Amino acid sequence: MTNSINSLPAEKRKMNWRLQGACSTHPEPDIWHATGSTAQSRSDLDEALALCNGCPVREACLDWALTNREAYGLWGGLTEAERRRILRIRIAGGESERRRGGRPLAACGTPSAYDRHVKLGEPIDDACRAAHTRASAEKRARASQQKPTSLEALFKAHTKRLYGGHLAWTGPVKPSFKGRSYNPKQVAFIIDRGREPVGRVLNDCGNSECVLPAHVADEAERHPTATKQLAA
Structure with a gap:
């Protein structure tokens, strides 16, 4: 070819x-x-x-x-x-040698060697399997230790852009920050408005999963007149 x-x-x-x-x-x-x-x-x-x-x-x-x-x-x-x-x-069967040249092959007993065995369909030795297990555990531990330093950081770490200008939440259903639980729309509202929401935070863009701050509003913004009357 x-x-x-x-x-x-x-x-x-x-x-x-x-x-x-x-x-x-x-x-x-x-x-x-x-x-x-x-x-x-x-x-x-x-x-x-x-x-x-x-x-x-x-x-x-x-x-x-x-x-x-x-x-x-x-x-x-x-x-x-x-x-x-x-x-x-x-x-x-010994009819062909393993690939030579380029970067040297990682030694067995390392995560890279485990990945190579999997990719080539080779038998996986105990040392490589153990190295893979250790590396996976260390990766999970590092991820759990990387806690967000602010609600804004939490929001950025767990959202992704969608077609049509929407924003999807990819994190836990009830994200937690400094011992307090929120729902994703509440987080979007707080980091954008700089205040706690009044009542429920809903979106008005037609996409029920969207958490774009510009697409969400609390009770005070959806019904400003009624909210002022209740406050009075």
Whole structure:
């Protein structure tokens, strides 16, 4: 699988197996990198597979991809997952060496080695499994210790933008700050208005989950006249 090289002379194309691939003259080389489950992606992948199956240099293409551990795209008619399976079998049988060069492989007994074993489908030794368990526990401990220093920090840490200008709450249902529990809309109101809300805080944007401060209001803002009369 190569990119389009139509501009090269015919004699130069004969010098390299890549230049003889069925994909080398295709107007849309991206179909060899089709991903996803949409009908269009599936159609692109089927087209690429059909071209690979009839390609005169399919074996050379696949051999190159396996030798160089090509991680992405369709090569020699095989997907990334299919090539990884072949490599695992070859490595297990001693027919192929583990990848050399680049950064040295992390030693067993480290979280990185555990991740490598999982990615390559290799057996996971006890030392790597223990290292992964320790790293996960330490990560959870660090997260629990990083308590927000203000309601504003709490709000920023647990919100995300939505399409249409809305803001979604991603944190706990009843966030707590300095021993007091709030609901997300109350937090949004307080950090924006600088005061405690009167009555319930609701939004008026049509998205019941939205916590954008500009979209929420308390009883005093929704019914200002009635609130003033009750206060009097």
